[in-house]
Amino acid sequence: MDLRYEAFCFADPLFFDEQRRHSGTQDEYARQLPEPGDDWVRSALGTWHMLRPAEVVLPAQGWKVHVSATLGNAERVLAAVHRYCLRERVAFKHLRSPRVLLARNAKYAPRSASGKLVTIYPVDDEHLATVLTELAPQLRGEPGPYILSDLRYEQGPLYVRYGGFAERWVEFDGTRVLAIAGPDGELVPDKRNPGFSLPDWVSPPECLSASLAARKGGDRAAFGYRVTSSMHFSNGGGVYRAVRKSDGAEVVLKEARPHAGLDRDGTDAVARLHREHEVLRRLDGIGGVPAVHELFQLWEHTFLAMDLVPGTPLGTWLARTYPLTRQHPTEQEIADYTRRALALLERVERLLDRVHGRGVVFGDLHGLNVLVDEDDEVSVIDFEMASTDSAAPRPALGAPGFRAPEGRTGVAIDRYALAALKLWMFLPLNPLLELSPGKLAGFVDIVERRFPLPAGFGDQIRRELLGTEAAVTELDNAVPDWGVVRKGLAEAILCTATPEREDRLFPGDIEQFRVGGTCFAYGAAGVLHALDAAGLGRYPEHERWLVDAVRRTAPARPGFLDGAHGIAHVLENLGHHSDADALLDGAATLVEQTRDHGFGGGLSGIALNLLHFASTRDDRELRERARDLGDRLADALRVALPPGSVGRAGLLDGWAGPALLFTHLHDDTGDRGWLELADRALQRDLDECVATDDGALQVRDSGTRTLPYLAVGSAGVALVAEELAARHPGASCLERQPELLRGCLGEFVIHPGLLFGRCGLLAALAAANRRAPDPMWTDAVSRHLTALGWHAIPHGDGGIAMPGNQLLRLSMDLATGGAGVLSAVAATLDGHGRVLPFFGRPNA
Numbered sequence: 001m002d003l004r005y006e007a008f009c010f011a012d013p014l015f016f017d018e019q020r021r022h023s024g025t026q027d028e029y030a031r032q033l034p035e036p037g038d039d040w041v042r043s044a045l046g047t048w049h050m051l052r053p054a055e056v057v058l059p060a061q062g063w064k065v066h067v068s069a070t071l072g073n074a075e076r077v078l079a080a081v082h083r084y085c086l087r088e089r090v091a092f093k094h095l096r097s098p099r100v101l102l103a104r105n106a107k108y109a110p111r112s113a114s115g116k117l118v119t120i121y122p123v124d125d126e127h128l129a130t131v132l133t134e135l136a137p138q139l140r141g142e143p144g145p146y147i148l149s150d151l152r153y154e155q156g157p158l159y160v161r162y163g164g165f166a167e168r169w170v171e172f173d174g175t176r177v178l179a180i181a182g183p184d185g186e187l188v189p190d191k192r193n194p195g196f197s198l199p200d201w202v203s204p205p206e207c208l209s210a211s212l213a214a215r216k217g218g219d220r221a222a223f224g225y226r227v228t229s230s231m232h233f234s235n236g237g238g239v240y241r242a243v244r245k246s247d248g249a250e251v252v253l254k255e256a257r258p259h260a261g262l263d264r265d266g267t268d269a270v271a272r273l274h275r276e277h278e279v280l281r282r283l284d285g286i287g288g289v290p291a292v293h294e295l296f297q298l299w300e301h302t303f304l305a306m307d308l309v310p311g312t313p314l315g316t317w318l319a320r321t322y323p324l325t326r327q328h329p330t331e332q333e334i335a336d337y338t339r340r341a342l343a344l345l346e347r348v349e350r351l352l353d354r355v356h357g358r359g360v361v362f363g364d365l366h367g368l369n370v371l372v373d374e375d376d377e378v379s380v381i382d383f384e385m386a387s388t389d390s391a392a393p394r395p396a397l398g399a400p401g402f403r404a405p406e407g408r409t410g411v412a413i414d415r416y417a418l419a420a421l422k423l424w425m426f427l428p429l430n431p432l433l434e435l436s437p438g439k440l441a442g443f444v445d446i447v448e449r450r451f452p453l454p455a456g457f458g459d460q461i462r463r464e465l466l467g468t469e470a471a472v473t474e475l476d477n478a479v480p481d482w483g484v485v486r487k488g489l490a491e492a493i494l495c496t497a498t499p500e501r502e503d504r505l506f507p508g509d510i511e512q513f514r515v516g517g518t519c520f521a522y523g524a525a526g527v528l529h530a531l532d533a534a535g536l537g538r539y540p541e542h543e544r545w546l547v548d549a550v551r552r553t554a555p556a557r558p559g560f561l562d563g564a565h566g567i568a569h570v571l572e573n574l575g576h577h578s579d580a581d582a583l584l585d586g587a588a589t590l591v592e593q594t595r596d597h598g599f600g601g602g603l604s605g606i607a608l609n610l611l612h613f614a615s616t617r618d619d620r621e622l623r624e625r626a627r628d629l630g631d632r633l634a635d636a637l638r639v640a641l642p643p644g645s646v647g648r649a650g651l652l653d654g655w656a657g658p659a660l661l662f663t664h665l666h667d668d669t670g671d672r673g674w675l676e677l678a679d680r681a682l683q684r685d686l687d688e689c690v691a692t693d694d695g696a697l698q699v700r701d702s703g704t705r706t707l708p709y710l711a712v713g714s715a716g717v718a719l720v721a722e723e724l725a726a727r728h729p730g731a732s733c734l735e736r737q738p739e740l741l742r743g744c745l746g747e748f749v750i751h752p753g754l755l756f757g758r759c760g761l762l763a764a765l766a767a768a769n770r771r772a773p774d775p776m777w778t779d780a781v782s783r784h785l786t787a788l789g790w791h792a793i794p795h796g797d798g799g800i801a802m803p804g805n806q807l808l809r810l811s812m813d814l815a816t817g818g819a820g821v822l823s824a825v826a827a828t829l830d831g832h833g834r835v836l837p838f839f840g841r842p843n844a
Contacts, residue, residue: 068144236261401430440467520566560605710760754820
């Protein structure tokens with residue numbers, strides 16, 4: 001689970017969004033404050049309301065002051081800060097509503113941004129000292145979450161950090177991040193980690209001396225534990241392995257930060273930790289429940305010490321043993337898994353019965369809160385949502401797909417979650433049930449068809465989870481009408497368009513709010529490309545939105561999937577030539593600064609696009625620029641590097657992107673030396689792969705898992721290898737191609753999308769089958785097409801929508817949602833293979 005996504009689920013029940021769009025609530029705080037005069041510049045930036053005196057010119061970077069507040073005192077704190085800044089003519093910004101403040105302080109909100117209600121912009125160090133000394137007495141005693149990225153001033157809610165005022169970007173570790181300028185003017189990353197730090201060249205002003213001294217102080221000797229490792233972090237605090245100094249016992253320490261880690265009712269992490277302590281004391285002596293030692297406070301944080309429970313999370317166990325992710329599971333393997341899974345579920349149920357016997361409702365049963373040891377004995381952990389109230393309502397926090405519907409109380413909450421766990425053990429797609437409860441019937445049918453389950457197993461799940469009328473689309477038919485499917489995918493995309501918004505046209509992944517709503521992977525450009533390429537038409541009003549959006553705000557990145565070059569590619573193909581030119585010209589400096597080799601945001605995707613423009617326009621200068629970039633990448637390829645520990649091989653960031661470029665440079669020049677370079681580049685990605693226990697080849701990711709996807713994984717390497725095979729069938733990397741493709745055969749894939757899901761695997765297998773038809777690839781292509789129905793959700797008038805990453809919300813973008821599914825279906829069934837630009841032979 002990627003915890004970043006939770007913060008984007010507050011605003012809308014169907015789509016990822018920021019907390020800004022709710023009518024009547026987006027400027028709730030501002031409406032309660034006096035209006036500034038006409039000599040103030042007012043603007044909105046996402047979730048922030050900004051105010052600046054007209055005569056004030058802010059520096060590009062410097063010391064900023066953050067003001068922290070709780071839901072209970074935010075209006076009072078904001079009123080005081082607003083009054084001060086207007087009187088003293090100080091630029092500042094504040095969050096727009098209580099809903100935004102709740103989302104930013106939620107349990108799984110980003111820790112580096114948590115706690116901030118107001119940001120104040122002093123113009124220099126002297127002004128910083130004035131603001132702090134004048135404002136601190138007015139806010140003394142006001143509580144608020146500790147802002148982890150900052151230095152606290154005195155003991156109140158004021159915090160400071162040196163960072164950027166203006167939005168500037170720099171490439172760092174393969175991605176573009178916010179930047180500040182060093183002493184020589186060169187841009188470097190503006191670090192926003194959950195821990196205070198200073199750039200090397202910045203000296204803190206005198207007014208912060210006492211705060212720095214206080215930060216370095218503290219009575220560490222009073223802490224009776226030695227932390228050995230961290231296990232988990234959330235905005236509410238951390239979970240650590242530790243050794244008790246008094247006797248050397250190994251324990252788990254759970255930390256809670258006051259006023260942070262809020263649930264949707266506003267309860268903070270400290271209150272939940274006190275509740276967990278009370279519950280664990282009541283459950284003392286039950287095997288499978290951690291024994292509690294002590295609850296104590298150190299500094300402002302609260303800690304709970306408990307036994308270290310052996311075992312791995314059930315989610316990890318499932319990922320390692322679930323048979324449907326393997327290329328060809330036998331009936332015996334499926335039966336063995338079924339028997340073992342049923343035994344684990346029975347043990348979980350017996351343990352829950354013992355917990356209920358002590359008058360406790362667990363309240364948060366899901367695959368990460370159940371541990372399995374080497375003997376398949378189970379334990380349950382994380383009792384912060386538990387209750388000793390037999391009529392307790394549903395907790396305000398809960399895992400998607402496991403939390404009971406409203407109205408369930410007490411033990412019924414756990415019974416619902418147990419039934420959800422039974423379904424999840426055999427088809428782990430539970431979050432989809434919150435988007436579409438009607439998927440339940442189809443899920444249970446799949447489980448009963450694929451696993452030898454005891455009589456009544458599926459009926460018990462149906463009774464407990466109470467799905468609504470079956471949610472059926474054309475993809476649920478045994479032989480779908482693929483013309484209807486295509487139109488349905490397009491209908492769902494088009495009916496979600498929001499041309500009245502400036503930030504995005506189609507809902508998609510949360511990356512929209514980082515890289516913008518115009519780009520190819522996550523924004524309007526990729527959606528319009530997919531609709532056009534699949535033969536679903538042109539939409540002038542949406543093209544106009546895209547043109548207006550990039551004229552209004554130039555892309556901050558140059559890349560193909562995440563920036564200017566991908567948008568320019570689409571506008572060029574749709575006939576908006578002058579706007580495409582403007583994007584290429586505007587991105588030229590950013591391209592010069594780019595060192596990343598990948599297809600997603602790096603030089604290979606950019607060079608491929610320059611070659612495309614050179615070909616369509618017969619432009620010698622663009623062709624030379626593309627070849628120069630190819631030469632740069634060829635030089636970089638010759639630098640020997642050891643394989644990494646974090647999976648980057650594949651299309652997005654791996655050497656598969658340069659390999660694709662090299663094949664096109666061969667087409668452009670006729671020089672077969674480019675094909676040899678493509679072979680070497682793919683070998684570089686193959687060095688990042690490992691063999692799985694069923695003989696497939698996948699990309700390793702930090703030593704804990706392997707990845708088969710198009711963006712990162714074997715499908716991306718295999719798809720580019722097919723482009724090379726069409727030009728150089730004797731390439732040495734192709735010896736490993738069957739193993740890469742076997743990594744794409746698994747029946748179960750958690751996401752349906754193109755870059756990180758089933759459709760990327762489908763594209764790689766379909767390409768191989770076009771070059772060299774094989775019954776194994778043919779069957780796999782058919783299986784992947786059929787299984788798209790697992791994720792399909794009715795939306796609009798005959799529309800077919802797809803969930804995005806994490807299955808928490810619907811997505812229409814090309815990388816994770818419906819546009820990517822549409823592109824893969826069209827490329828496969830029409831036989832041309834143009835699932836993305838630069839793939840598929842022109843006359844295929």
